[in-house]
Amino acid sequence: MIKSMTGFGRYKEVIDGRDILCEVKSVNSRYLDASIKMPRLFSPLEDRVKQLASGYISRGKLDIYISVESITGEKINLSINKEYLDSYIKLLGEIKNEYNVIGEITLPMIASKNEVFNVRKVDDDLEAVWQAIEKVVKEAFSQFVDMRVAEGKKLQADILGNLSELERLAKLISVRALESVKVSNEKMKSRVAELMGAIPVDEARLLTECAVFADKTDINEELTRLGSHFSQFKAVFGEVVPVGRKLDFLVQELNREINTIGSKANDSEIARYVIDAKCAVERIREQIQNIE
Structure with a gap:
């Protein structure tokens, strides 16, 4: 069966209090090059998404976008990534000293870096989230494949x-x-x-x-x-x-x-x-x- 390397698929569904969206698109490429954008909170699931994608396409530049939004007001815990923050402040200090840069290290400057904070949803079960994401991703890829076949x-x-x-x-x-x-x-x-x-x-x-x-x-x-x-x-x-x-x-x-x-x-x-x-x-x- 002939399939085009160009395709698009989109699917959205609310599952277990989460509004999940997946968009898939691809263009020509000699090899499979998959790029995934999804909430950093669920980044441990990226490899599973890539493995799932490889079952639907073998060549092409593939972009996968996944969003997961809670509609039940789940609590989120924030903590400081001290290792990253220490390195970041130390690096800024070295830049100031070595290049004579004028200015102070401010709180807004630090807060603008997402990596400074560890974000974790309370009682978040990755396996449960994965089951929901997997369902939505499969539906998006189903539309994606239909378009490529057409x-x-x-x-x-x-x-x-x-x-x-x-x-x-x-x-x-x-x-x-x-x-x-x-x-x-x-x-x-x-x-x-x-x-x-x-x-x-x-x-x-x-x-x-x-x-x-x-x-x-x-x-x-x-x-x-x-x-x-x-x-x-x-x-x-x-x-x-x-x-x-x-x-x-x-x-x-x-x-x-x-x-x-x-x-x-x-x-x-x-x-x-x-x-x-x-x-x-x-x-x-x-x-x-x-x-x-």
Whole structure:
């Protein structure tokens, strides 16, 4: 199944007196890069969120936003993070002394640093909170996946359209290649006869030279490999695992064969078909950049 790397999902629910919101969005990236923003109080749960996310996406830059707000007036205990505060004040003092900075260390300056305070909700059960957060995150990811699947179907339809165009061009090139060889041979014979005049022509030698020329310009192998790549492309669309990297490799192979055909074929009509084929491959390549 083709999935886009671009997606968005959002879910909100009140569970056990907590208003929990989760938003998930992703954009293209070669690897999975997950960024999570959630209340610092629940930061010990971040690894669980990442592990949960990895079950829904394997590639992409992923942003997850989670908010948890109490609607029952839960009590909060504040305490000073003395280790951090000591280091912070010491560092400010060193800056003043070393760089001759004028000014006093004030309470507002200290209070502006969130790290100075330890925040803890009274009787907060992380496991209970996790069960609630997990439910909301799963629902958000469900919407996220639905959107990526829908976008993936559009990408697949567009890619298959360009693939059909490539198949059409390959057939035209194949037909024209046969005609081109015949025309080239006739031109060669005519040119040799014109140059030699009344001198007898060695037909066997002439046929050999024509055969050598035909071999140098033969593109049957490239056309056969193109056909194989077309079949592989269609087969990949039926796989259930992420296929973005595999499709990227196949596009490189398509481009390689088409470039070889362009360099071998000594025919203006084939050259025109090759240009059109390159444009179709480039359109496919651009779409594949969005596929997981």
